[in-house]
Amino acid sequence: MSDSKVELGVDGKVVVPDHVADAVRTLIEWAGDDPEREGLLDTPKRVARAWKEYCSGYADDPAIHLARTFEEVGGYDELVLLKDIPFQSHCEHHMAPITGKASIAYMPRDRVVGISKLARVLNGYARRLQVQERLTAEVARCIWDNLHPHGVAVVIDAQHGCMTGRGVRTPGVGMVTSRLLGCFLDDQRSRKEVLSLMGY
Numbered sequence: 001m002s003d004s005k006v007e008l009g010v011d012g013k014v015v016v017p018d019h020v021a022d023a024v025r026t027l028i029e030w031a032g033d034d035p036e037r038e039g040l041l042d043t044p045k046r047v048a049r050a051w052k053e054y055c056s057g058y059a060d061d062p063a064i065h066l067a068r069t070f071e072e073v074g075g076y077d078e079l080v081l082l083k084d085i086p087f088q089s090h091c092e093h094h095m096a097p098i099t100g101k102a103s104i105a106y107m108p109r110d111r112v113v114g115i116s117k118l119a120r121v122l123n124g125y126a127r128r129l130q131v132q133e134r135l136t137a138e139v140a141r142c143i144w145d146n147l148h149p150h151g152v153a154v155v156i157d158a159q160h161g162c163m164t165g166r167g168v169r170t171p172g173v174g175m176v177t178s179r180l181l182g183c184f185l186d187d188q189r190s191r192k193e194v195l196s197l198m199g200y
């Protein structure tokens with residue numbers, strides 16, 4: 001992943017290299033507007049900084065969020081579910097927004113993780129250029145590899161800006177993807193339980 005580090009200026013804002021601002025200026029012109037008009041003068045730098053923020057996941061190693069675990073959970077060994085986590089990503093085909101919600105569950109083996117960390121893992125992968133299938137699989141794999149639970153289930157329901165604001169223009173259409181691992185894949189009862197708790 002190149003260029004994921006950022007340099008801060010004296011104003012505390014991300015420094016935007018000239019060639020990056022120039023690229024945005026070219027895009028504005030290509031879109032049909034005048035990048036030299038007053039309202040657009042600062043836009044190239046703003047857009048560049050916004051993209052650094054949308055793509056902040058490239059500077060994040062999501063596995064790190066799962067490094068701190070707790071073993072004292074009073075013998076709790078049933079599933080843990082974080083439901084309907086809102087997120088935003090961008091599709092790698094059009095760089096258009098993907099907005100939706102994710103439900104993430106796991107069946108702990110001997111330790112649990114702070115619940116906010118599941119949302120941090122999601123954001124670490126979502127804040128990159130993505131396809132929804134890969135995002136779903138990456139979140140599930142990260143939890144599986146780092147917590148070694150009995151099972152992991154990730155379901156994502158999202159709308160794609162490239163389908164709502166352009167192209168086929170079908171607002172309101174949701175894409176649903178799922179990745180089930182371990183007991184949620186192998187055991188019918190666990191699978192039914194997790195999907196029903198998620199609302200599917």
Ligand SMILES: Nc1nc2c(ncn2[C@@H]2O[C@H](COP(=O)(O)OP(=O)(O)OP(=O)(O)O)[C@@H](O)[C@H]2O)c(=O)[nH]1
Nearest residue numbers: 091092093094130131132133160162163166167168
């Ligand atoms: N499977 C999948 N497809 C996606 C995702 N995000 C965007 N797409 C699709 O990627 C495809 C890219 O198709 P292309 O034919 O190369 O691009 P296009 O000419 O802009 O296609 P249209 O969107 O149909 O106008 C489109 O069908 C998009 O709907 C995603 O997360 N997963």
Ligand SMILES: [Zn+2]
Nearest residue numbers: 091093094162
């Ligand atoms: Zn797209």
